[in-house]
Amino acid sequence: MITITLPDNSKKQYKEGVTALEIARDISEGLARNVLSAKINGEVWDAIRPIDKDADVRLLTSRDEEGMATLWHSSAHLMAEAINTLYPGVKFGIGPNIEKGFYYDIDFGDYEISEKDFEKIENKMMEFAREKQLFIRQEVSKAEAIEYFTGKNDEYKLELINELDDGEITFYRSGDFVDLCRGPHLPDTGFIKAIKLLNVAGAYWRGDIKRKQLTRIYGITFLKKKDLTDYLQFIEEAKLRDHRRIGKDLELFTFSQLVGSGLPLWLPRGAELRERLENFLKKVQREAGYEQVITPHIGKVELFKLSGHYDKYGEDSFQPIDTPIEGEQFFLKPMNCPHHCEIYKSKPHSYKDLPIRLAEFGTVYRYEQSGELHGLTRARGFTQDDAHIFCRPDQLKDEFIGVIDIVMKIFKALDFKDFITQISLRDSNDKEKYIGSDENWEKAEKAILEVSAEKKLPNTIIKYGEAAFYGPKMDFMVRDALGREWQLGTIQVDYNLPDRFEMEYVGSDNQKHRPIMIHRAPFGSMERFVAVLIEHTAGKFPLWLTPVQAIILPISEKYNKYAKKVLTLLNNSDLRARIDERSEKTGRKIRDAEVNKIPYMLIVGEREEAESTISVRKQGEGDLGEFTVDQFVKRVNEEVNTIYS
RNA sequence: GCCGAUGUAGCUCAUUUGGUAGAGCGCGUCCUUGGUAAGGACGAGGUGACGGGUUCAAAUCCCGUCAUUGGCUCCA
Incomplete structure (x- = not known):
């Protein structure tokens, strides 16, 4: 006889060679019908494989992965x-x-x-x-x-x-x-x-x-x-939430065969939306001590040879642009960092200047394989919400905290609750692969792990050997409507470029020191972020972002004049509103506004005109009653301002 | 780039085996002037992705190109 221990710690005696299925049948016939396999001493076995010695047994059904x-x-x-x-x-x-x-x-x-x-x-x-x-x-x-x-x-x-x-x-x-x-x-x-x-x-x-x-x-x-x-x-x-479909419906972006695949064209409404995201981030970054810079879309081949990008990716990239007379070669930039390195190097730095945080919405171009292109999530031209932090080793941890704070602010403002944080460290058995001193790596990896623990980031996974050759990193990932995982934000420590560009600062000891560089992009790219945002919200953007915040619906054409008056008041208060002037019945106008996911419908008719009010209906919720325009503006502003709280 | 699929009106799609294209929505005009999820009539819109071939005849069959798409590979 052998002893079988079940998950509730109950023990039973069975003949040698008993199967999980027989054990299940012993408990109930119904359970036996649902047993797919079983975990025997931690190993998954066939339900009908004989067990020949004492074992812990857990029966596996469709409820178990x-x-x-x-x-x-x-x-x-x-x-x-x-x-x-x-x-x-x-x-x-x-x-x-x-x-x-x-x-x-x-x-x-x-x-x-x-x-x-x-x-x-x-x-x-x-x-x-x-x-x-x-x-x-x-x-x-x-x-x-x-x-x-x-x-x-x-x-x-x-x-x-x-x-x-x-x-x-x-x-x-x-x-x-x-x-x-x-x-x-x-x-x-x-x-x-x-x-x-x-x-x-x-x-x-x-x-x-x-x-x-x-x-x-x-x-x-x-x-x-x-x-x-x-x-x-x-x-x-899930297909109905697909950003490619909603982006078309809401006229946010498009692609053109003539412009080329993987090169998104932002339509006015999409551009406005993106601009609001950018302005939000700019504000957050300004508060966090960042400075905006602007750099060109191309750079000389020598720049990318110095940065190392040419050797590693030159042949798989868009090919160089040649000048007709001087015979110089330029590359479309695949990253913004080399340009930013040159900004750092444009003048000498004291340890007192650091950290220096240079931010840019920098458009980059990468020759993704044709089969890999996917709407806005994988494009050949896209804009990173990039920044590079140049700091001293002793500042690394605080800078990391600062970046995580920004990422969390963004996720909160946009209600992203479901994300994964991945920490990529080096494979300590294969140190040759990595550039930078042992001491620096240990310091950086320790800082990242400490910060992650202090910030209590949810769903954190640590992967050894996944670090870039130039430094450890932390990535934020979300799933799209169809369950595919996409990387959004990233924070990467870099020991490589400071070396290659021979960056320096003068320390308090009057000696020259090498700064550490942090690459970071909380959105990742504007394109991918907007795509994920579209799928996350199914096109029902938060009020502060949405292209049209309110639509005024006159009960009949008799009230168009009053509607225009309301529109002017709203516009003067910086609300984004439109009027539905069609000669349709109110029910129809409401339906269309609901389908178009416009957050507020403002109904104006005889009563409202007489009382100088508007009747407010909220998308997805229904009638909220009569408001004055001032009351409504106040309500909207309060709702919008929650993103900064 | 590779394997599979797809490309017809602004959008979503139909057009049995080859015989010069239809619907709904949207759009325009007119009627209607209405109170919280679709009022009515009429009308305009298509080089059938593009190029070539087979055929008396091609949206339809064949080849190529481009684009989109599900994967693979790659990914700064």
Whole structure:
């Protein structure tokens, strides 16, 4: 007999070879039907794999991430089984579960696969699922494994097997399909009740651009049909929040084939919105001791050779601009820092001058690969809310705190609650990779960790070995409507450029010292930030940002004159308002304003004109009653000013 | 850049197998002058992304280019 300990610490005696599924059945038949896999002494196992010694057992269901991982991993096998039946002779690469669903990389040989084939594959998968095929685990020797896949002529599996040690190789069989797999899997395919293949993509074998490109098919499955319907609905709703769509609807930005892909054109309303964001940040930065600078969009090749950008990225960048007569070469700037370094160097500095904080909304150009462009989140020309802080080592921590304060102010003003903070430190086993002294690195990394703890930043992850070669950094990331992660703000310590540019300041000891540089961009780029903001708010921007704050709706054309009077009053108070002068009924005007997400609707008719008032309706909420214009302006100003509190 | 998909009116889409294009919304004019989420009538709008080919005939079939898009790779 062995002792099984459950998560509530209850202990039970079982025969050797008992399975998690049997333990579940012992608790209740309903639970047994929902067990996908189980955690045995911290390792996820098949629910039907015999347990032969004392163990801690936690049953995994659809409520556990690991349970869903098992479902999706098994689904990848089911898909492979279906494909193996429908397209004999195809070869399989890897087929893991992912955060939401699974994929399988497959070499289809001469078959041409597109989304048109999905239905056929889904149907075959459903057929096998209904057969409730068992997933059978089998331990094999390396020689057996090699023999099997040599027979199948599958060089991908053979490559994987060759990297494994004898004695740790397992196969899983479902139906007639055998796959090299570590497991674990569902008890049988019958758990899979809803299947949807999502898309097909090319993927290089082992992620290596030099190797063969396989066909990757993504899919998702669920235990209940309803879950799939809900998931597909979520995708549809997320699409409605897509910044590319809303940006078009609200006339914020556009792209032009003639101008070139990845080069956004900001329309008047988008430009206004962006300008308000910039002004907000400028104000915050001024208060924090920043100074604005302005630099040109190009610089001589020598500048970027000095900064090191040329060597590292020159060939993959927009190519140099040549002057016709002198034969000089200029680069579009991919970063603002070299220009700012030259500003620092324009005069000598004393330790008393530091820190110097140079800020610029600097537009940069990077040749992103065509397949990588994505609306405003990935563009070839974009504007960073850049600043470079030049400081002494003893000032590093305070400067870091100052930057985090700015980032938090912005996130608060825009109601970003859901973000991740990533701290990237160096890999201390591979110090050769990094520039700068050991002492400086240790000091900077310690400062960052301390600041992060003091500021109690939520969702902080620390990654070792992710630092740039020139210094540790802290990044702020958010998710877009479709769950993709985007980096927004960044704070990076840099020991490299001060060296390259031979920057100096005179210390209190009358000796020359090298300053530390901090790159920071709280928004990241205006383009990406606005994109994320659009998706975050679904286009319902906060009042202080929105293009049109209020729309005046005259009950009939008889009151247009009064409406204009109200408009003038509002404009004089710096409110952004318009009038809907169409000869439409009030219900219609209200509907259109609601759909256009205009925060306030101001209804004026006979009564309002007589009493010199406006009837205020708030978007999404409804009628707020009668206000004088002064009362309304006061209300709006109070609402707007909350961003600075 | 690579694999897959897409490109028809300002927007969202339709046009069964090739026979010179339609709808809704929006827009314009007129009627209507209305009180908290769609009043009515009429009308204007399209080189079917662009270039080439096949055909008596191409939005439709083929090739190329550009752009968009889901991934991969890359990412300062």
